[in-house]
Amino acid sequence: MVRNLDLTALRSFVAVSDAGGVTRAAGMLNLTQSAVSMQLKRLEESLNASLLDRTSRTIALTPAGEQLLGYARSMLKINDEALNRLTATEFEGELKLGVPHDIIYPAIPAVLKRFAADFPRMQVRLISAPTRKLLNMFGGGEVDVILTTEETCGPGGKVLVELPLLWIGAQDGVAWRKQPLPVAFCKNCIFRSGVLQALNEDGIDWQMAVDSELDNAVEAAVSADLAVHVALKGSLPPHTEIIDHGGLLPELKPQNINLYVLKPKDQASIAMADIVQHCYAAPQPKPQLITA
Template sequence: MIDLLRTFLAVVDGGGVTPAAAALNMSQAAASQQVKRLEEMLGCRLFERVGRRLVLAPAGERLLAQAQRLVSQADELLSTMRRPAFEGEVRLGVPYDIIGSFVPGILRRFARAQPRVRVSLVCEDSRVVRQQLRSGGCDLALTTETECGRHGETLRTDRLVWVGVPGGDAHLKDPLPVSLGAPTCVFRPVAIEALGKAGRDWRAVCEVSRLEPVHAAIEAGLAVAPLLRSSVPERFEILGREARLPALPEFQINLYAPPGPSPAARDLAEHVRAAFLTAGRGAVGYNN
């Protein structure tokens, strides 16, 4: 059944049986037969032809999300069972700004795959996390930076945006009340420079990197703050051009591992990469 669903998804992605067969390294006839078998099993037509492409029929649209989930679960199961079991501890350095957005899912999957490995989090600003990595204070590091350093992999590029509370007026005040990170926060100098170039006067409301006080100031309507778009909680809103705030640059989410990591650290790094790939956030670069 999983193989049939995998072929179904390949046809969806490729828009036809021929590209699906090539992606799955099988003959076109075999791919067509698998689609036919799946349709016979389900008692419905999954595709309709539009020109030279196959598009989803209504039944195929209903199947798509469940097929993706089942194939993903099957792949995770196979990966877990084939992966050797490790013991020990891995110290993962993560900045405050992305720990809530990306890390919980990674840790849950890694814990299921490697239940005998302890993961300790080193939560600091990206600059501090990289210092910890160089000094041996952590084994792996996720960072948010404007560039990717030596031996780093860029897993995702995301834009820094201004964030406020819905219906709030903090962005209208002069000077602008801003929640900024600590002096080591990589967002702080970027936001200050952008405000300076725009000629916008500002005052600091909160100058810590931990997100709880930053979020509290935003939620109370006391300040705006620069956050990565992917880390903005649903209860806040991204402020657009009408807020008269300067545009902010893109940042890269990077993964760093020192030479010769432990087997457990290598496996955790693979889980980190897989999490971004699964979410459609594939790695886009590697610096030697």
């Protein structure tokens, strides 16, 4: 039969050890001396061991008591941490996390799950918006933590990872072979101007096959092999693949995924930032290629 140690008795035991006597320990715990003595007696009876050497004027620990003391401190520390985490009012409320649509997967679901487990009294509002809009919201204090996709990193930000920006198309698609090259971009896509400039510099004729406000419209067109698009390595939309164009399309500049925290001293924001960094440090899945 499994037995449980009494945490209250363990707390009294640790207090007696630290204070060097029952009377002082009782004062520290705001208990009577008889109450502390009774808890110690019950603890010794439950373990069938003597924990305190009472033969001298000052109380000392027996070998069994010395062995128990380390366990008792660890158990009380874990108990207090769990209690503070689950009941502390500073971990209540809402945290706003902003993430561009194209990098929600694969890391953000794991981030949200981990944060919910560590801060069950906190609510996370996930805001999906283009990088430029997120930066504007962050500058206005409307969001607590944001991730961005940028060629560089702004003041106060931290680069989580630098990733290749890759041409993508439909699985087994041929749109990338067409002339002029059909491309699809949202109007607010931060990659749009740089990609179109790269095409112009390489003298590649292109046409905008989809010019939408919505990311899912672009993804639908690309997965239907009506156009090509770009994506960061490891963040491909469903039913798309990397185009192995063999130099027929321009090489694109790598991009950063950056992290910005509005209140770097806020414990919940710090915890969210730590979880995000941990998840981005995990290995990323290998993408598939469209070969020529």
